Amino acid sequence: MDQPWWKRCVAYQIYPRSFCDSNGDGVGDLRGITSKLDYLASLGIGMVWLCPVYASPNDDNGYDISDYEAIQPDFGTREDWIALRDGLHARGIRLVMDLVANHSSDEHAWFVESRTTKDSGKRDWYIWRPPAADGGPPNDWQSVFGGPAWEYDAATGEYYLHLFSKKQPDLNWESTAFRTELFAMMRRWVALGIDGFRMDVINLISKPDGLGAGGNEGGMDRALNGPRMRDYLAEMRREVFAGTDLVTIGETPGMPLELAREITDERAPLLDMQFHFEHVDLDHAPGASKWDSTPMRMPALRATLSRWQDGMDPHGWNSLYLGNHDQPRAVSRYGDDGRYRRESATLLMTLLLTLRGTPFIYQGDEIGMANVAFDSIADYRDIETLNAWRWLTDTRGLDAASALAMIRKKSRDNARTPMQWSAAPNAGFSAAAPWIAPNPDYTGHNVAAAEADPDSVLHYTRRLIALRQGTPALRSGRYRLLDAEHPALWLYERTSEMGRCVVALNFSDTTQPLPPALAELPCLLTNHHNPAADTLAAWEARILGPA
CATH class of the missing domain: 3.90.400.10 (Oligo-1,6-glucosidase; Domain 2)
Known part of the structure; x- marks a missing residue:
């Protein structure tokens, strides 16, 4: 049986405010995105996830929506959105809109x-x-x-x-009238030709019984995976998605694997895919805040993602990601953004694109964009970051240097600095000063430089996507971990009825022996210039056949 389109493609996430500014006001916009559609098509992607472009006061950069059916003027007009939709579809790329239905703006x-x-x-x-x-x-x-x-x-x-900002009041899904209007709004977007929704914190929509009855009920985690969540998702599927091939992707923090498997079971799905958070929580110190970091260890990452690979097979499907608009840059978090920046960025892209599921590339990761180390808290824009700064300095009493060091590692603004198109002023993003400063390293790390370098992360990403799309084992095969104990190597195979591939990843800065049985296999792709048959170089990624 043929797979649904959303299982066959590679997705690309766009954060519109930071992608490309077409009118010189310092803010990315829809026409800017449209101007880069040939670039997107050249990657080989099949789906764009567009972060919110709805009308918003921007307390939380568009995730506080004041009108679900109007385009934010900063981004353009309805006509600009239609031009983007048509341009994507003309290139065979599907358009998935972001839906924020747990809360609205207080100005709605x-x-x-x-x-x-x-x-x-x-x-x-x-x-x-x-x-x-x-x-x-x-x-x-x-x-x-x-x-x-x-x-x-x-x-x-x-x-x-308001589980988020005070300007983001939570919507009450208990109200039948509200759900009726929400589903009608979603159907109007469907009628405009979108290809699906990514649903922000969708597992918070059902609050626990007895809410507000008294104190001592804990924190936001009490609202996760609530008692009527399944009922609401089932109703949404009937009212909006029945009889369509639209994709539904849920952002589901705190959702256990067993529940994720249940709600994405292809035999009776409530969602088609979901984004879990277990792997992006691995560098949070136990029992502490996200700002209290602990080193990210590959064995923990391997164990976590392997558990989700096994657990969602055969009837569930993973949404695969290492970075997004809420997370630090992947190469800075999981790799080495110094000496081995290119090698580790390409290794991480290999991991992302060879696991079972639909991979989501976050804008800029295809050129190895890294975290930014701003000099002052005045350079940051994110509401979560600014609130954390006040908490770290005022409540916890940290000095400015210590607080800034914590902010630099985890701020969402790491992913929101302007897309680095060239070495021109403002990274080629805008003719004006951007809404947030670009990462100063843009002069050496940008799309134009990557296009000119045949060994760049960008060209490797294109080759990798092409290999995935042309190799059934990588696109749809089952996952099997080959060594659960190695301290540096992540070795796994992907198998289907049409072939077998082995992926070998060296998450270290030292050469590692390759098991003899794997060394005998032909190499389909590597990120290393002169690979040795029996070893993996520092941060080397190798895909072995036969395909």
């Missing part, structure tokens, strides 16, 4: 009406609760961005829930 007309009076017809479209007995918040939940997850509204004397 729904919330504006909801807060006017307790008797408002949209009051129950959001989660309102009276104060606790002491007059404080209904419970002790904390926001992801820091501080209480409840905001007091003096006009009606009640609190509303």
